[in-house]
Amino acid sequence: MGRMIEIRWHGRGGQGAKTASLLLAEAAFDTGKYVQGFPEYGPERMGAPITAYNRISDEPITIHSNIYEPDYVIVVDETLVSAVDVTAGLKKDGAIVINSAKDPEEFRPLLKGFEGKIYTIDARKISVEELGRYFPNVPMLGAIAKITKLMDEDVFIEAMERSFHHKFATKPHVIEGNMRALKRAMQEVKGL
Amino acid sequence: MAIKDKLSGNEAIAVAMRQIDPDVVAAFPITPSTEVPQYFSQFVANGQVHTEFVAVESEHSAMSACIGAEAAGARTMTATSSQGLALMWEMLYIAASLRLPIVMSVINRALSGPINIHNDHSDSMGARDSGWIQLYCENNQEAYDNLIQAIRIAEHKDVQLPVMVCYDGFITSHAVENIELIEDEKVKAFIGEYRPQHYLLDRDNPISMGPLDMPAYYFEHKRAQAEAMKNAKRVILEVAQEFEKLTGRKYGYFEEYKMEDAEVGIVIMNSTAGTAKFVVNELRKQGIKAGLIKLRVFRPFPFEELGKALSHLKAVAIMDKADSFSGAGGPLFTEVRSAMFDYAKDTKAVSYIYGLGGRDVRPDEIMSVYQDLLEIARTGQVKSTFNYLGVRE
The missing domain is CATH 3.40.50.920 (Rossmann fold)
Incomplete structure (x- = not known):
């Protein structure tokens, strides 16, 4: 009996948090899991806070509510830490990963008494260096795969490469940079 | 062998429509159903289907175009939500009364007002007495399976009624989940070719549809329509049995x-x-x-x-x-x-x-x-x- 992992994404409209949740679902599907990836739609506009979710399980998933007690929270934009209650319902033995150049413990005072694990990843630096532009979602995916150990790392990397070939079929030149960003993120997570 | 995939509800419905390859699709975009005609129009543009895609200027026109196409003898499909379904209202009744087996996905969304894009069932529940068959779906798999079965149910000679396949806006339409797809050729074999008994473009047997119906016959026509809905009960189970043989997935009136x-x-x-x-x-x-x-x-x-x-x-x-x-x-x-x-x-x-x-x-x-x-x-x-x-x- 495998357990079900629940993940909540916090991002800002336009940063690709929804896409990232769908990519994570795809990668987990490719490794044989049952998956859900779904956004919570609001009155969306560029820059507004948005939420997306993942459920990943070894068994079929029937539950169709939002996620209130996630195992993991991913914050794609660190300014959301003070704007949104990002640790709401986050399990005590769960973890949060924040896109930031700072050290994890610098965030502890801002997280309303959260006692679990805090990780950071400098997705901006990785993205700008590897892609030449700021697309944080792929480094965030690498970080969450590393932290959750949901999938074997090599299997995850292979699955993501297949996803990129599908997603970027019309612009194959960006695949290599995204793969480098993914692998770097898996090495550069702070707090492990 | 079934094809294992991961798709959103709207993607699954678009794939089913590609496999069904209807003669005509007439649609107007409205959240959260928009992706269905959007994805489908890509299949049209890529030449993956033979469908005549009619980009109309409103949902009233969408249903009117569907009625015209289906009456002419074309297998016809569309999709809508909420206000779009509401704008189709008078044409919904005409589609059912003319006994036109149009198949429509209804991606359930609340009716205004106040304006709201999210899910409830007020749209399709409001259409419950329009004479359409209504199938409801828990997830993307059921939406896909029901849409394929809907073609067979609608077109059955003892039914000849339009079918709505209803699934939840965003919760199902925009969530990616695991799904098992059927091979294209098996879907095509399951639904078969559309051979309407009576249609406007049948030059050898000219008919007219939808003329004035006076008290002398209107009631009999409504009685026949009610009988068709009763027949649908039997046909729904027959189609479900065949579908189970094809896929192993069991459907009835309820689970x-x-x-x-x-x-x-x-x-x-x-x-x-x-x-x-x-x-x-x-x-x-x-x-x-x-x-x-x-x-x-x-x-x-x-x-x-x-x-x-x-x-x-x-x-x-x-x-x-x-x-x-x-x-x-x-x-x-x-x-x-x-x-x-x-x-x-x-x-x-x-x-x-x-x-x-x-x-x-x-x-x-x-x-x-x-x-x-x-x-x-x-x-x-x-x-x-x-x-x-x-x-x-």
């Missing part, structure tokens, strides 16, 4: 989940049924005999079958994601309780209206409904027949 020995249960439709199954499993772990019925076929209404399926329960909650504003429960409650009057007189029934305008439905809220039912079962007393779940009072 009974852990109902055999259940003492309390709920009747519910679409995605929240999945959340409620999770709750039933939790209750079963505690030794509580809880079950649920997920209604798939709301039109035609399985009056006797559903009534009988509830007869062994002590208490049942009938859950509506739409209000009738009658002051006496939602539309599903009214009809289920009417069936229970004949077949489940000893079962206590209560109404819950939930999730309007996309209000999320949490497992603990469903759990509270079962707790209410257990209290009714224990005491034999119903304190409140008409209830709202998850609303600030």
Whole structure:
């Protein structure tokens, strides 16, 4: 009996948090899991806070509510830490990963008494260096795969490469940079 | 071999439409159904289907174009939501009355006002007396499976009625989940070629459709329409049996989940049924005999079958994601309780209206409904027949 992992994404409209949740679902599907990836739609506009979710399980998933007690929270934009209650319902033995150049413990005072694990990843630096532009979602995916150990790392990397070939079929030149960003993120997570 | 994939509900419906390859699709975009004609128009542009895609200027025109195409003899499909369905209103009745087997996906969304893009069932519930067959879907798999079966049901010579395949906006339409697809050629073989008996472009047998019908015959035509809906009950099960042979997936009028020995249960439709199954499993772990019925076929209404399926329960909650504003429960409650009057007189029934305008439905809220039912079962007393779940009072 495998357990079900629940993940909540916090991002800002336009940063690709929804896409990232769908990519994570795809990668987990490719490794044989049952998956859900779904956004919570609001009155969306560029820059507004948005939420997306993942459920990943070894068994079929029937539950169709939002996620209130996630195992993991991913914050794609660190300014959301003070704007949104990002640790709401986050399990005590769960973890949060924040896109930031700072050290994890610098965030502890801002997280309303959260006692679990805090990780950071400098997705901006990785993205700008590897892609030449700021697309944080792929480094965030690498970080969450590393932290959750949901999938074997090599299997995850292979699955993501297949996803990129599908997603970027019309612009194959960006695949290599995204793969480098993914692998770097898996090495550069702070707090492990 | 089935094809394992991961798709959103709207993607799954677009894939089914590609496999069905209808002669005509006429559609107008409206959230959250927009992706269906959007993805499908890509298949048209890529030459993957032979469909004539008509980009109309409103939903009223979309349904009008569907009616014209289907009357001409073309297999015709469309998709819409909420206000789009509302704008189709007068044409919905005409499609059914002219006995045109159009198949439409309804991606359920609340009706205005106030304006709201999220899910409830007020759109399709409002169309329940339009003469369309209505199939409801828990997830992307059921949306895909029901759309393929809908073609066969609609076009059957004893039915010839339009079908709505209804699934939850965003919750199902925009969520990616696992799905098993059927190979293209198997879908094509299952639905077969469309050969209407009577159609406008049949030059050898000229007919007219939709002329003035005076009191001398109108009633007989309505009676025949009602008979077609009764025939649909038989055809729906026949098609489901064939579909099960093809896929192994079983469909009926409704799904009974852990109902055999259940003492309390709920009747519910679409995605929240999945959340409620999770709750039933939790209750079963505690030794509580809880079950649920997920209604798939709301039109035609399985009056006797559903009534009988509830007869062994002590208490049942009938859950509506739409209000009738009658002051006496939602539309599903009214009809289920009417069936229970004949077949489940000893079962206590209560109404819950939930999730309007996309209000999320949490497992603990469903759990509270079962707790209410257990209290009714224990005491034999119903304190409140008409209830709202998850609303600030």
